[in-house]
Amino acid sequence: MADTPPASARYTEGIDTRRAVLGDAHVDRAQASQTDFDRPFQQLITESAWGTVWAGQEWSKRERSMVTIALLAALGHDDEVAMHIRATVNTGATREDIREALMHVAIYAGVPAANHAFKIAKATYAEMEAAKAAGEDNEEHPS
Structure with a gap:
């Protein structure tokens, strides 16, 4: 596996939100199945969908x-x-x-x-x- 950069604050918030909504087991499975190929995609959805949209306060x-x-x-x-x-x-x-x-x-x-x-x-x-x-x-x- 390639070295991954440290998690951004948006990524960390996204993981926390994703866990709150989908549950730990789902997120753990998704993370365990990541490969170098889809890791950038997982980072994208974690930061944007979960760390921005789902974490919004409105x-x-x-x-x-x-x-x-x-x-x-x-x-x-x-x-x-x-x-x-x-x-x-x-x-x-x-x-x-x-x-x-x-x-x-x-x-x-x-x-x-x-x-x-x-x-x-x-x-x-x-x-x-x-x-x-x-x-x-x-x-x-x-x-």
């Missing part, structure tokens, strides 16, 4: 969660929708919040996108409930 993590899920659903990023549905246990976005966000997807991005996102959300919530009933940690079940 919106709560709940609000960011709802908007993120709506955008991912509208764009058809299914794995990311499921990942962010699971993250709602950390962001405080309720099922009702997500339902309303997906209703907006139906109107502004199309019924097929929302229909598919509802299927993903329902399956993800069912997985989360099953994991909880089994006494498992939900973040151990990434998409």
